[in-house]
Amino acid sequence: MIPIDSGDLRVERQGSHLQQALYLAIRDKIMHGLWSNQGRLPATRKLAEELAVSRNTVTAAYEQLCAEGYIESRRGAGFYVAVELPEHYLASGKPDASLQEVSDEEQPEKINQAFAPGVPDLQQFPLVLWQKQLQRQLVRKNALGNQSIKGCLELRVAIAHYLATSRSVQCTAEQIVITSGAQQALTIATLCVMGCGDRLLMEEPGYTQMRKVATLFGIEIERLPVQVKQGINVQQVCQSTCRAVYLTPSNQYPMGTTLNTEQRLQIIDWVREKQRWIIEDDYDSEFQFAHRPYTSLQGLAAQVGEAQQVIYVGSFSKVMFNGLRLGYVVLPKALVEKACTIKDALTGDSPTHTQLALAQFIAEGDLMRHIRKMRRIYKQKHQQMVESIARHFASELEIISQAAGLHITVRWWQGITEQEWVRRAKENGIIVRPLSYYEHSAYEHSSYEQSAEQQRDWHGAVLGFGNVRIEDIDDKVALLASLFKADSAVT
Numbered sequence: 225m226i227p228i229d230s231g232d233l234r235v236e237r238q239g240s241h242l243q244q245a246l247y248l249a250i251r252d253k254i255m256h257g258l259w260s261n262q263g264r265l266p267a268t269r270k271l272a273e274e275l276a277v278s279r280n281t282v283t284a285a286y287e288q289l290c291a292e293g294y295i296e297s298r299r300g301a302g303f304y305v306a307v308e309l310p311e312h313y314l315a316s317g318k319p320d321a322s323l324q325e326v327s328d329e330e331q332p333e334k335i336n337q338a339f340a341p342g343v344p345d346l347q348q349f350p351l352v353l354w355q356k357q358l359q360r361q362l363v364r365k366n367a368l369g370n371q372s373i374k375g376c377l378e379l380r381v382a383i384a385h386y387l388a389t390s391r392s393v394q395c396t397a398e399q400i401v402i403t404s405g406a407q408q409a410l411t412i413a414t415l416c417v418m419g420c421g422d423r424l425l426m427e428e429p430g431y432t433q434m435r436k437v438a439t440l441f442g443i444e445i446e447r448l449p450v451q452v453k454q455g456i457n458v459q460q461v462c463q464s465t466c467r468a469v470y471l472t473p474s475n476q477y478p479m480g481t482t483l484n485t486e487q488r489l490q491i492i493d494w495v496r497e498k499q500r501w502i503i504e505d506d507y508d509s510e511f512q513f514a515h516r517p518y519t520s521l522q523g524l525a526a527q528v529g530e531a532q533q534v535i536y537v538g539s540f541s542k543v544m545f546n547g548l549r550l551g552y553v554v555l556p557k558a559l560v561e562k563a564c565t566i567k568d569a570l571t572g573d574s575p576t577h578t579q580l581a582l583a584q585f586i587a588e589g590d591l592m593r594h595i596r597k598m599r600r601i602y603k604q605k606h607q608q609m610v611e612s613i614a615r616h617f618a619s620e621l622e623i624i625s626q627a628a629g630l631h632i633t634v635r636w637w638q639g640i641t642e643q644e645w646v647r648r649a650k651e652n653g654i655i656v657r658p659l660s661y662y663e664h665s666a667y668e669h670s671s672y673e674q675s676a677e678q679q680r681d682w683h684g685a686v687l688g689f690g691n692v693r694i695e696d697i698d699d700k701v702a703l704l705a706s707l708f709k710a711d712s713a714v715t
């Protein structure tokens with residue numbers, strides 16, 4: 225039996241006497257479906273105390289509701305809602321309809337559906353281990369209060385060690401600020417070095433979430449075009465007068481190109497000479513399938529004595545799970561205080577228990593074990609994607625991204641438009657992300673996605689395979705192919 229929470233029950237006297245007002249308030253809850261059938265009403269004594277009315281008033285209201293069939297009394301067990309509201313009545317009830325609307329649009333199952341980019345394999349995460357780590361922390365009394373804005377020292381130490389060994393990032397725990405995912409890290413990094421009216425050089429197509437940060441704070445975006453399989457033109461960076469450049473050098477998002485060591489050194493030279501900033505988003509570095517990953521740009525800059533101009537951003541969204549909402553920013557020492565001031569103003573400190581649990585998860589080797597396992601699984605999934613795309617699309621679709629990360633980027637020249645493929649896939653419970661979604665300049669127009677697509681002589685889309693079961697990949701790609709090839713809406 226579901227006990228009903230009477231916390232928001234309001235008794236408006238307004239003319240009617242107290243018992244009648246209470247009767248009406250409860251009847252209202254039942255008729256709007258907010259107190260559902262078979263739910264157990266609060267005990268008369270408890271409700272009387274909560275509402276500061278006499279117990280007799282509550283008993284009398286309950287009896288009236290009983291007499292009219294809204295609730296029933298069960299011997300020795302209390303009062304229960306006894307009204308089964310017909311479906312159509314529930315649907316027309318105001319509060320319920322709005323709840324329905326919101327929950328349908330925002331269901332996690334929909335957001336993380338097949339081929340949604342950026343979602344790791346949520347089934348593979350070792351939940352039992354994670355639960356153990358969390359439980360160990362939940363009983364720590366000193367984790368209940370506020371703590372350092374930078375984040376828990378244990379976690380910062382664990383991250384510093386992890387980054388040094390896995391990504392050759394050179395930093396101490398003092399230079400790390402824990403954030404709510406890469407998203408907050410990007411916001412802090414941006415606000416540390418730029419303000420309204422400054423210019424940011426940004427990859428295009430590029431990470432839409434970063435564009436949102438720049439736009440929100442009045443920062444102008446200068447486009448840094450990313451060519452298919454070629455990547456960016458480093459000369460454009462070297463000649464730019466922008467205050468900072470945002471880069472995803474390990475696996476350009478979403479085009480899947482990499483910057484080699486020579487290109488990285490040229491960009492490091494740009495900041496050395498001009499006192500500018502590099503914001504490095506190393507989001508996908510753990511999952512390289514074809515070769516060993518390049519070390520981080522920050523690590524290379526440190527080797528040549530220039531790390532003081534590089535801000536490094538990382539996230540646990542892909543190596544753990546997105547819902548964790550933990551990430552970090554590694555700052556040059558001179559920016560740490562400013563970063564803390566910004567974070568303090570944005571959100572204050574971060575949730576403590578999850579930070580402590582994550583620190584243990586890293587320190588005890590669980591994170592590295594999970595990453596190694598997932599690297600193998602994602603490599604197999606990537607291979608399956610490549611095979612299935614070849615089987616069902618033949619030469620109609622070309623894969624343009626490298627073998628890395630949790631997504632594949634494809635392009636095609638003729639036939640269906642990006643928007644139409646997206647629409648058809650959505651109707652079939654599949655998410656296809658159009659390439660135009662990542663093209664910033666087009667956002668100035670109201671129908672931005674269409675106009676971006678029209679500026680190219682080819683079409684493109686991103687398919688995230690992280691959260692699709694390997695045994696389902698072929699069927700889903702076959703379905704995507706049939707939607708792609710169906711008649712109508714050709715360019």
Ligand SMILES: Cc1ncc(COP(=O)(O)O)c(C=O)c1O
Pocket residue numbers: 341342343404405406407408431472477505507538539540541546550551
């Ligand atoms: C380029 C890029 N950076 C960062 C992230 C991680 O973002 P967050 O940590 O906010 O979930 C993603 C996730 O897909 C990404 O694609």
